[in-house]
Amino acid sequence: MTHARVFALALVLLGESLFSPAARAQSKGKPPEPPQSYEGFTIDLLAECSAKQSDLKTRHGDREGVVEFEKFLATKGLTSQKYWRAYQLWWERFKADPTGKLEAEFHTKDGEYTRKLMFGDVPDMSQMTKEGVTLDRYAKIVVAMTQPGAKPEDVVRAHGLKDMAHWERVNKAWSDAMGQDTSYRLVTQYGELFQKHAGPAYQKEQQQKLAEMLAENNRKTDAPAAEEERVDLSPDALYARLSSKDRDEKWEAARWLGLKCDEGMVNRKDAAMMKKCAAAVPVLVEILEQHDEESTNRAADAANQLMDMVGGRTDDARTAMAGCLARAQEKLETLRLTFAPIRDKAVPERVFLQTRIQEYESLVGELDRHLKGWKKK
Secondary structure (H helix, E strand, O other): OOHHHHHHHHHHHHOOOOOOHHHHHHHOOOOOOOOOOEOOEOHHHHHHHHHHHHHHHHHHHHHHHHHHHHHHHHOOOOOHHHHHHHHHHHHHHHHHOOOOHHHHHHHHHHHHHHHHHHHOOOOOOOOOEEOOEEHHHHHHHHHHHOOOOOOHHHHHHHOOOOOHHHHHHHHHHHHHHHHOOOOOHHHHHHHHHHHHHHOHHHHHHHHHHHHHHHHHHHHHHHOOOOOOOOOOOOHHHHHHHOOOOOHHHHHHHHHHHHHHOEOOOOOOOOHHHHHHHHHHHHHHHHHHHHOOHHHHHHHHHHHHHHHHEOOOOOHHHHHHHHHHHHHHHHHHHHHHHHHHHHOOOOOOHHHHHHHHHHHHHHHHHHHHHHHHOOOOO
16 A cells, blocks of 8 residues: 555544544554555455466466566556555565464465466366266265264265275275376366365365464574585585486586586696596586486586586587487477467466476577587687
């Protein structure tokens, strides 16, 4: 709320009778009700816009997503400036709330809007059957099982199952199906059905648990942070880890050693250090040659290290970059073609694919820039 609006509101309040309900409440020591919106954004509207902002960024990318978000806000008579200001003000409220309830309310609503935007076009699976039991009935049974004093044998029979052996087969079949559900389509619908059959009390209970967790987290944030375990990043330790059988440990060691071997930092007269730098080069080349979808950022980082470190611009490094670029371009084209038909559909794959596209766009850009500037180096 701006200072001008606060002043105007104050004038209105001063014109009220001193014996109004609000005045009597204050005279008894009760604080005035806190504002329930900032810049026109209630918690519900903030959550809706937050979910929409993430959705548009996923569908259109970072730059175009900003433009589309402005258009969306305009349909509600709002602007991005007001949104981000409201977001900042509400977040200050969240951090100041010792109960955690306000932030829990926001996250709960944000989750509801996000599910609609991500799963709104997913087909209804409630009547899908495993071992003769639909997903909807499975959720009902699980809810009944979790009630205080529930007797499993009575519950399964009340819901039409033969016996506990039948229930165990049903439970295993549905548990396995959800365990294999990497897109979370099935898991999400099961969660919604569970919540529906558990009733409003369950949702309130879950929101209260979230509030308690957030309140505890805020208390820990305010307390002095404990000293984190320090990793030995000395050249000798990093050099030793280059021989590790653990791929991640070896690759991370090469990255840090590459930083320490920057042309502008390393002492070329230090033979021992130069040996360590040379040992890091083939590992960085290996990253370019062997990286997978989960480590595209490492590949881009490895290319940067090779370009900047002493002795990094070898023929093997250039060949590895060229090969990595070709593979990344091919993968990027495949991802874009896969993403195009579902760009405007509310299915969870969009987020995964858009994230991958952004990662590969970054890798392609870095490699292309390095190869074009190779001779200049």
